[in-house]
Amino acid sequence: MTLPQTVILPEMPSLSKLYVNAAAQAARRRLLGAHDTATLPAEGHEVRGVKVDVENLTAYQHLIGETASDVLPAGFIHALAFPLAMSVLNRDDFPLPLLGMIHVRNSIEQRSPLVFTDLLDATARVENLRGHRAGTQVDVVVEVGPAGTGRVHWRGVSTYLAKGVFLPGIDKASAAEPKADFSAPDPTALWHLGVDTGRAYAAVSGDFNPIHLSVLSAKALGMRRSIAHGMYLASRALADVGPARGDSFAWDVDFEAPVFLPCRVALEISTEQGGAGAWKRSTFVAWNPRSGRRHFRGTVEALHEAHGLPVT
Amino acid sequence: MSIDGQSVPGPGAAAQGTTVPATRRAVIVGGNRIPFARAGGAYAKSSNQDMLTAALDGLIARFGLQDERIGQVAAGAVLKHSRDFNLTREAVLGSALSAETPVYDLQQACATGLETVVGLANKIKLGQIDSAISGGVDSASDAPVVVSEGLREIILDLNRAKTLPQRLQILSRLRPKDLAPLAPGTSEPRTGLSMGEHQALTTAQWKITREAQDELALNSHRNLGAAFDSGFFDDLMTPYRGLTRDANLRADTSMEKLASLKPVFGRNLGADATMTAGNSTPLTDGASTVLLASEEWADARDLPKLAAVVDAEAAAVDFVHGKDGLLMAPVFAVPRLLARHNLTLADIDYFEIHEAFAATVLSTLAAWEDDEFGRTRLGLDGAFGSIDRSRLNVNGSSLAAGHPFAATGGRIVATLAKMLHAKGNSNGRPARGLVSVCAAGGQGVVAILESL
Numbered sequence: 028m029t030l031p032q033t034v035i036l037p038e039m040p041s042l043s044k045l046y047v048n049a050a051a052q053a054a055r056r057r058l059l060g061a062h063d064t065a066t067l068p069a070e071g072h073e074v075r076g077v078k079v080d081v082e083n084l085t086a087y088q089h090l091i092g093e094t095a096s097d098v099l100p101a102g103f104i105h106a107l108a109f110p111l112a113m114s115v116l117n118r119d120d121f122p123l124p125l126l127g128m129i130h131v132r133n134s135i136e137q138r139s140p141l142v143f144t145d146l147l148d149a150t151a152r153v154e155n156l157r158g159h160r161a162g163t164q165v166d167v168v169v170e171v172g173p174a175g176t177g178r179v180h181w182r183g184v185s186t187y188l189a190k191g192v193f194l195p196g197i198d199k200a201s202a203a204e205p206k207a208d209f210s211a212p213d214p215t216a217l218w219h220l221g222v223d224t225g226r227a228y229a230a231v232s233g234d235f236n237p238i239h240l241s242v243l244s245a246k247a248l249g250m251r252r253s254i255a256h257g258m259y260l261a262s263r264a265l266a267d268v269g270p271a272r273g274d275s276f277a278w279d280v281d282f283e284a285p286v287f288l289p290c291r292v293a294l295e296i297s298t299e300q301g302g303a304g305a306w307k308r309s310t311f312v313a314w315n316p317r318s319g320r321r322h323f324r325g326t327v328e329a330l331h332e333a334h335g336l337p338v339t
Numbered sequence: 340m341s342i343d344g345q346s347v348p349g350p351g352a353a354a355q356g357t358t359v360p361a362t363r364r365a366v367i368v369g370g371n372r373i374p375f376a377r378a379g380g381a382y383a384k385s386s387n388q389d390m391l392t393a394a395l396d397g398l399i400a401r402f403g404l405q406d407e408r409i410g411q412v413a414a415g416a417v418l419k420h421s422r423d424f425n426l427t428r429e430a431v432l433g434s435a436l437s438a439e440t441p442v443y444d445l446q447q448a449c450a451t452g453l454e455t456v457v458g459l460a461n462k463i464k465l466g467q468i469d470s471a472i473s474g475g476v477d478s479a480s481d482a483p484v485v486v487s488e489g490l491r492e493i494i495l496d497l498n499r500a501k502t503l504p505q506r507l508q509i510l511s512r513l514r515p516k517d518l519a520p521l522a523p524g525t526s527e528p529r530t531g532l533s534m535g536e537h538q539a540l541t542t543a544q545w546k547i548t549r550e551a552q553d554e555l556a557l558n559s560h561r562n563l564g565a566a567f568d569s570g571f572f573d574d575l576m577t578p579y580r581g582l583t584r585d586a587n588l589r590a591d592t593s594m595e596k597l598a599s600l601k602p603v604f605g606r607n608l609g610a611d612a613t614m615t616a617g618n619s620t621p622l623t624d625g626a627s628t629v630l631l632a633s634e635e636w637a638d639a640r641d642l643p644k645l646a647a648v649v650d651a652e653a654a655a656v657d658f659v660h661g662k663d664g665l666l667m668a669p670v671f672a673v674p675r676l677l678a679r680h681n682l683t684l685a686d687i688d689y690f691e692i693h694e695a696f697a698a699t700v701l702s703t704l705a706a707w708e709d710d711e712f713g714r715t716r717l718g719l720d721g722a723f724g725s726i727d728r729s730r731l732n733v734n735g736s737s738l739a740a741g742h743p744f745a746a747t748g749g750r751i752v753a754t755l756a757k758m759l760h761a762k763g764n765s766n767g768r769p770a771r772g773l774v775s776v777c778a779a780g781g782q783g784v785v786a787i788l789e790s791l
Contacts, residue, residue, distance in 0.1 A: 214532070214540075215530060215660050216529070216532065217536070267659075269659065293607070296660045297661075298660055309660075
């Protein structure tokens with residue numbers, strides 16, 4: 028899975044350094060003016076032989092509501108490779124400001140299970156720079172597999188939106204897609220998210236983005252309160268789908284409205300069965316039980332149904 | 340010959356076929372409970388062990404079991420302190436029973452009490468034991484309070500630390516919020532919804548009206564009040580801490596009073612909220628026991644034989660994503676159990692359907708009366724059937740008596756056994772009773788009793 032042009036990093040980069048660097052970069056751009064290229068770096072980043080810390084894995088599993096098995100949860104792999112993904116967005120030749128980008132969609136294929144004793148190779152690259160009615164979107168593609176095999180067991184595509192950023196040569200997407208009215212179904216679950224939800228997920232995922240940590244740190248970045256990590260919410264929904272999903276599945280989520288903390292989130296998970304009563308797909312949708320506003324929705328689907336058998 | 344030990348039957352006793360028949364009857368001799376108290380009421384300071392011992396001592400006194408070595412005692416509590424890992428054994432050691440009575444603890448949420456009856460009756464039927472006491476107890480007042488997850492981890496890590504610097508480093512993790520205690524939650528772990536919120540979904544699904552729920556609650560109070568007035572509970576209960584009747588009983592309640600209460604569950608659903616404090620069971624403290632025996636054991640002591648434990652069935656539903664309601668497992672267990680005995684609902688003289696909420700009973704009956712549910716979910720030709728309401732919970736149930744989770748099974752079994760014995764044979768057959776108890780986690784246990 029080595030890309031034509033790949034920078035091999037000696038180890039998984041430090042997220043906190045990346046955030047500091049991003050803040051410095053944002054200040055620099057403000058002073059010197061944004062650079063006006065509309066091309067993505069062709070180079071990807073790679074880290075080889077990544078080791079999983081089993082204590083961190085257990086803490087993640089317990090927080091998310093997964094049984095602490097030896098198999099790495101799909102959301103855990105996302106968190107594990109997240110600093111690598113951020114390092115690509117943090118490059119000087121990446122045309123969008125990293126801070127303030129909004130995670131709008133996430134699509135993961137867990138093709139075969141990975142266990143915590145595996146050493147892992149991970150690559151990250153950006154692609155598909157495109158317009159959005161509210162700014163510019165980009166996809167970050169991360170692939171993870173057992174070290175030295177070249178096989179991809181896990182593939183994640185995270186779509187980010189740089190709101191209010193319009194680059195020359197990138198067309199603004201045409202008018203907004205008509206938003207279907209959402210009326211809340213009967214819930215099958217209710218999450219009680221405390222004000223420390225963001226800090227708890229930061230501790231297991233390493234993502235200490237200030238917008239998730241406290242009211243004060245969030246306000247410093249222009250939010251009225253701290254918000255839950257999108258991948259925390261999506262990972263809990265995946266855990267709630269339960270063991271029916273098996274070892275290989277496609278897991279997609281669309282994030283719509285941020286979840287301000289503390290709050291309650293109502294959830295509906297419904298299951299679709301294929302032939303012979305086997306599990307085929309679960310869909311989930313989450314909303315604010317007070318306002319009825321939808322927070323996110325997605326699906327977990329048997330992989331051979333969704334995308335054909337894994338190609339490695 | 341008298342020995343100070345535990346005598347073993349001589350060789351050949353089994354060979355003669357007198358002590359180990361293939362199966363035999365397990366009979367209910369009687370029961371004893373303490374009146375149920377509202378949480379924070381008369382038993383606020385009594386522990387589970389206190390209450391279980393009190394119920395046990397009343398049973399021992401009633402049936403002359405002092406110093407008796409019972410075959411086995413089984414009981415349990417749903418809300419249980421970790422120090423109570425041997426709750427039942429400790430209660431037996433603190434009672435007048437022989438200290439050589441073996442014991443086990445059981446936990447099956449609200450079905451705990453009924454499951455102890457079923458398990459012990461099976462041992463009697465198999466000839467493994469000749470006598471048994473089943474029981475259950477719960478205190479919502481003296482509930483365990485646990486330390487926060489942060490403090491718990493720090494304490495456990497401190498235990499594992501070997502050096503002072505390690506201990507100091509671990510202690511430095513302590514934050515003020517770690518010191519806040521956590522009260523036990525009543526939410527289902529996998530859904531975060533409380534039992535009432537789960538039932539509210541089922542209530543709306545089966546379109547159970549507020550009036551129907553209030554009427555069921557009213558009947559429960561009236562029936563229980565009448566049973567107390569007629570002295571029905573005189574030989575089923577011993578007073579405790581000043582209570583002689585269930586403290587939750589409101590014999591003088593009315594449809595108007597019940598109708599004036601505000602809904603407490605299901606207020607966020609699309610349908611109207613119908614479940615109130617009046618048609619839901621309150622948090623309750625209490626304990627109950629049932630004496631079970633082989634016929635020979637009861638006869639040898641000249642003890643009554645009220646009813647036989649005929650058979651039981653457990654079921655569970657996939658409630659997590661709403662395929663079925665949380666408390667609907669008995670809807671599946673009862674048809675299976677009756678089919679095994681070639682019985683229909685019409686063959687049952689008394690129904691004891693635990694009133695977790697009035698709507699639980701009504702949703703259960705509605706599912707049985709539903710043609711499509713019968714065909715698609717129960718695999719029948721049509722609806723499973725309907726019951727004669729005059730046979731339902733005729734001496735009151737949990738809405739009036741209260742529901743100390745693990746104690747409810749014992750309350751119901753002793754009450755029903757006495758009713759069946761009083762009715763006796765009619766139409767050339769013994770009187771039959773059906774017990775149905777739903778439980779957290781989407782479980783349910785049901786049983787058939789028959790008069791003797």
